[in-house]
Amino acid sequence: MFETVRIWLLVSGLPLSFWAFAATAFTYVSNRRPTAALPGSTPFEMYHLRKPNVSRFRVWGCVAYVRIAPERRASKIEPPRVKARFIGYAEQGWMFWRPDTNTVFVSDDANFDESSFELHRGNSDDADLREDSPTTLFGDPPTGSLDIDGDDAVEQDFSLDGAGRAQAPGTDDRATDPIAAHRAFAPDGDSRDNTPPVGRARAPDREYTPAAPGCERAPGDRVQHSDGQELTPIVPTRRAPAPVVSSGRAPAPVVPNGRAPAPVAGDGGAPPPVASRRLPSSRTSELAERWGAPAGSRRRGGAEQQAMFVDLGTILRDVIPLNELPEWEQVLSVVVNLEECNGWTNLSSIVQGSTEGICGIEELEAYQVWTGSPDKPTYKQAMAGEDREDWSISLMTEYSILNGMNTWDKEATDPPPGVRAIPTKVVLVRKRNDKGDIIKYKARIVARGDLQNHHGETFSPTARIASIRMINVIAHVKGYRRLQFDVNSAYLHGHITEPLWIKLPDGSTHRLRKSLYGLKQSGREWNKVLHAALVDRGFKPMEEDFGVYRRVRNIGGVDRTTLLAIYVDDGLLAGDDDLEGFLSEFDQQFKLKRGEVELFLGMKIATDDASGIMTIDQCHQIETILNNHGFANASAVATPTSDSDQHSDGGTAHLKLNYRQVVGELLWVSGCTRPDISYAVTQLSRHCADPKPEHFRQMRRVLRYLRGTINRRLEYNRHLGIDVTLYCDSDHAAEKSGRRSISGYTVIMAGAAITWASKRQVSVATSSVQAEYQALSAAARETLWIRSLLFSLGFPPSSPTIIHGDSTGAIALADHPTSHATTKHIATHYHFTRELVSNGIIELRWIGTKEMVADGFTKGLSRAPHESFVRMLGMVDAPRQGACWKGLREQ
Template sequence: MDFIICHAKNSFASKVFQASSNLAQDHHLWHQRLAHPSEKVLSFLFPNMHKVANQCDVCHLSKSSRLPFTSSSSRASNPFEIVHSDIWGPVLESYDGFKYFVTFVDDFTRITWLYLLKLKSEVVDVFKDFHKLIITQFSSSVHILRSDNGSEYMSNNMSQYLSSQGIVHQTSCVGTPQQNGIAERKNRDILEKTRVLMFQMNVPKKFWSQGVLTATYLINRLPSKVLAFKSPLEVLKGRKIDLSHLKVFGCTCFVHIQAYQRDKLDPRADKCVFLGYSSTQKGYKRYNLATRKLIVSKDVRFDEVTPYFTRKSCDTGQGEFLSDLFPSPNLPIVEDCNPSINPVVPVQEAPALPTVEDCNPSINPAVPVQEVPAILSDPEIDMQSVAEPHDVQYVVEPPAPPVVVLRRNPPQERGPPSKLKDYVTYNARYQMSHFISYKNFSSAHSAFLSVLDNTHEPQSFEEANHLAEWKQAMADELQALNDNNTWSIVQIPKGKKAVGCRWIYKTKFHSDGTVERHKARLMARGFTQTYGVDYKETFAHVAKMNTVRVLLSVAVNHAWPLYQMDVKNAFLHGDLEEEIYMKLPPGHSQSHDPNIVCKLHKAIYGLKQSPRAWYAKLSSVLEEVGFHRSNADSSLFIRIGSTSKLLVLIYVDDLIVTGDNVEEIELLKQSLRSRFAIKDLGILKYFLGIEMATSHKGLFLNQRNYVLDLLQDADMKDCKPARTPLDSKLQLNVLSEPLSNLTSYQRLVGKLIYLTITRPDIAYAVSIVSQFMHAPTLAHLHIIKRILRYLKGSVGRGILMKNNGNTHIMGYTDSDWADNSLDRKSTTGFCTFVGGNLVTWKSKKQTVVARSSAEAEYRAMTSTACELIWLKCLLSDLGFLSSQPMSLFCDNQAAMHIASNPVFHERTKHIEVDCHYIRDQVQSKIIDTHYTQSHDQLADIFTKSLSTAQFHSILGKLGSMNPLDPA
């Protein structure tokens, strides 16, 4: 009986266990069938199915989410018990060279310290300074440092210092910035207030460093909800904080000029921009775009309603839109005269390539010079030190690029070729249209550029002879030559040799873009003349391009109008003293007879003595009406009267006329018309291949059309663009195959040299390739191709000249010691500014091997000093003599000490002549030398190949910009 009862009990238990096991299996099975729903969903579908505890690995693997964050209720009970820290950046480099900032926030008082950083690795040194500050100023110490797991906080140096000071380092979990919430929210608050400060007064992006310092200054003085509406500084100091000294960030301010810094008739105040507060001095930080310095001043009067920067621009870095630089002038708009194309097959338009912006600042020629690095922003602790596009488009290559097929239209299938439409492109990967946009120019200026692009000038007599307008131009030129008794048709005497001749064709434009005339000029082949037989003296005074840029900068800074004039058949006004015979020009009725030649009575274009004869004639006329020649440049003529100042610059038969009296300019034009056949081309618009866009904001110079022609001639219009003209790892000592065609190499280098008139960005690269003109190799040709690829991506880059209201002279000098791996000679580089505008620059290999970096820098300083003296002489001739010393910035303190040290040392004997020259200028206060940080050294771009970021950063500071970059 007991056995039966026991067996029944075991049977019942077995059934119960089996039933529960079936329930678990059903639960798990339905959980899998329904894609692992939650227990709540499963219970709703099967209410009779009991919930079974089941750990499902698949649910964890597929549905894992973050656990909720709970608000921390812990709070420090004493100041500096807990300090929160975080780093922000990188971002576009500020005007003073910073890319990051780090904050330290006290948990108890919530007061914030902000340090500006150039590199993240500086955090360790910054924290050491901050900790010493707390120890010294508050007799306290940091107990706990809270941060994220950034490598800068986890470095060995930081760990060793924290351990040595007994500071506990608490870090957030990996990928959990919420655990460092106080520092993260503080950075957000700082950035929000920085944007407010900069947007309301249109402050350019490059001044963000001063913006965050000022924002931190204000946050420490604003009431906080966390502190029961007390300010952090009030909690820390235990007293109310005075706010009466606060001003609107970015507003216009006027700073009193001390008596010893000005003459009696000089202005008594400088117009500056207010950029924050000083903690080391009782004054305001103001930035002067003319001197490019941030200085603390007490005698400041504010105009808090008027922004210093006229309009907001988030991407140009200068506080104004490019469209403001080139407003539509009151000129008739020229219709686009794009000729029609007759392609062999239809042109399929390639899709536009996407672009990504780089936020580097760019186009302010007023370059900041930081005297003391600004690193700390704590308004109460008084430890803050104090110190004026570029828009670069990165072209993203699309996947599966289309194949480029180029074919030139046969002559019989096309009309007059256009340099922009001369090639039919089928789905080209790097079409020129992807890298040029004219939206930043006014409609009138865009129409003018369109006329330049679509105006074809014949390259040979055969081509011109088929076009009616050029046939008429040649007939007019021959008629003018006959009317002026330029030659006599004679039989060539025995023993005489006749020089050849050719036609040159040029289209002349009015300032509004309309065609003034088609000009055919007959040129003698003067290179076949023999010295002593056909000519004696050849020297002619032609304006230096440096003088042209200085004149333009002076005119812009004084708001003078600039006019251009062209002398028709200028060389025919010069008389010949030698007996010269020339072959009859192509198209002449007797040109088929080789014995019939022209005996020249007057100078003609192309003869070696013609420019000298014409200059003598024109200069005598100008001197008769009261002009005198400049001592610095004999092609510049000046007339300074009691009520007016007029300037005339001569470049062969092209004249630039400017001055402060429009009526006197008109009288001068009339006087010149009475002597010569002169064409008034109006406002200066297109001079020697330089395109000029003028507005009340300034003058923009570039050689866009010249670059397009150069790329087409080199058959590289559809090449892949490069970001820089040189590879940063360039090596010149690489062995390569010599080039067989020297002429092609030399022709390309010659064209690039002319392009440097408005392109300082390629000056160093061109100086390198020009050193191998007589023995180039394939490696040197590759360098030229790299330069052309860079030009493809920066067709519209040029120089911006702005009205800065002064004519102060300053220069930057640098040298790269023994950088040439072939002969170990150093490179001299310098650039100079007049009135805040870049006017001259040079990149040249030194003639001797320098024995030290100081010697190389000193020789560079001497070259720059000579340039500064010449500029001072030129401005003196223009009537702008200043007793203020010229500023020369150098990043080598040894060279600066040699310049100011009156004692010659043994190590400087071999450069004694240079020492005497530069030292005389320094001691006589003509030149004032200043030390500049390496990152502020603008001449670096003329001495070495730089990284992409540094290269474009310096370009922006030089005033080089590219308004044709696509948006």
């Protein structure tokens, strides 16, 4: 590809700053011409299932006389056509550069002189980079298509985005980025999407102004657009970044040394080359081709071209301000193989060994780049991998299920005027067990609910994680049997009442009849069907948690209880009734996958009947997170927080994409099985909108802590019963900026935490007593919910629930309304605790700070107090396995 681009630039006489436009045009043409892997066909035809049209192919860089609409002419006597240079293809028409005004625009009405190039002399930088002119162009004429429908003339002006990125090619400032300009003019959609593009990018508002040929701007010069807006100073560079062919948000595959796989990515979602592989049957092959099967294969030197290479600069430009990187112009030219760094990749590990002489490489330690999860590939990545046949089978199975359940009308129909068909896409996920082994290749054809405009109610209840833990503990203590089930294609059981049309990946539109995955109302429609089925079988929902159900049947004079927790399409059953009989009956209405409780919502639940111990952990999930983020071999630390990394407000937004992704994963883990990181993760979550490098370092510390405590789990003892005890604490004015206090509490059942929280108080407390009193109010509300849920489940508490606190002043204030002068400003709702005490629902008891279990939810602790905090939570470490253990080290 780069050989052709270089030739085009030389023959046309255009400066090297136009390389991105040449590369885009080459991509467009290459996807519409036959390749060695596709004799008699083209990548475009294989993907879009229609013949390409090449009627508008033109010689790149040639002279064209473009019609200017009357309303855009400066005066009536101005010529109707202007002389311009053809530099690429647009959605409708061609892209042109006007040397006289130094602007790029699009028009569909032009006369081409394909034998005229009007060679001009480029600037000295361009001349230095050029090689000897070759004797031929790119070979035989292409036989692909230009996907343009209609003959109406279209003229558009392009401009910068809000950051002013698409400015002058060939300049070094991040506001003058030829790659961004190339993205703005790319005619196709996101190259990483799983489906063909369903829409086109709208043209920006101002004109894009390339660097004028034959001239250079001095450092500090300012660039003006046609509307007179002044941009930031530009700084010329003499080092050209590695070319990248890209369209939309993500970089497309580019291999070093100028060799790109064919078909070239970036054209309407055309798939990359993969090795030919036999599909299971002719029917599967037909369906796979319809739903986006691999287009063919291409080999170079006997090796499959499957790697995804990308210029690091294209990753960084929207993540890190370039002026914050050391010697950043060297970093931009680094080419990275994304397949070798799936998941989170630390920038220093990318750059180290890729370039030489970069100063201050330690400054890159705080930055990471998300390059995708290996277990959630895009369709193109899946079809380029070794397990593409498994993905194809999974996709065909999904299609058969959708057809069999009459999800949409068999015949394609166009939606009524004014009604937009909702696009669909393919989502792929590898399912793994607790050992990390792949157990299933799961494919879903889902609706783009983010593009859905009309819908009704969307609320659908799911069981709280605390309720799920409580049901497990109750079943363990009472000796109930536990089973779990998963409803196959649950959402498809819901019915769509309003008229909706969807656009399938093959481009056809159908009237939707069932609640397809991805629709905003699908969860609610499925829950309505499920709720009705459970009520018909005698189950009653709990008012305290509408995702929890209970059924009591009198069999032979004995009451038999069944408890059920529903989380979307996953169910947890516990009780002394006939659970197998219920599931067999339920399976007749909904096809189920069922079995003993082992792995539920990512939580591994193990029971030892001999010792009466039940453990809940997420070791496998934490290991996956660490592997994806590059922390599998990181050095461990003893605590998740450090005094040296203080949290502060303000900063820049350059880390928010990476930061939010990691914090989201940590929030799930901390809310399910790891209360010991709850405080640290809560602190991190407060800076998702505007993180700073210090917050990123703290996040990395939490991951290192998980690396050293990956086998830590909650341990519940059957012999301790189901009576609950609460611990409540606060840290007065812990927030350095707003001076608000931190509240923390935990509920202990059967010897371990059943629910917990670490929250910032909503108002400033004027004293430590007020802070503790407000924390008691939060714990009292949680106590009332726990007691009410236990009562509804059939296990009412027989005595007041004990809440432990370490503030005598707060306990005295809750017991008696004393010290009116110092407490009269406290909001009324905080006195809720006093009412529960007087009614005998709760009992407050004082304990020392060293015995306070909730202390670790209000502040970061040093090593010894933190280890004590972990033990009091009921957490233990499983025996470590392996040849060696690096151990923990204090940081």
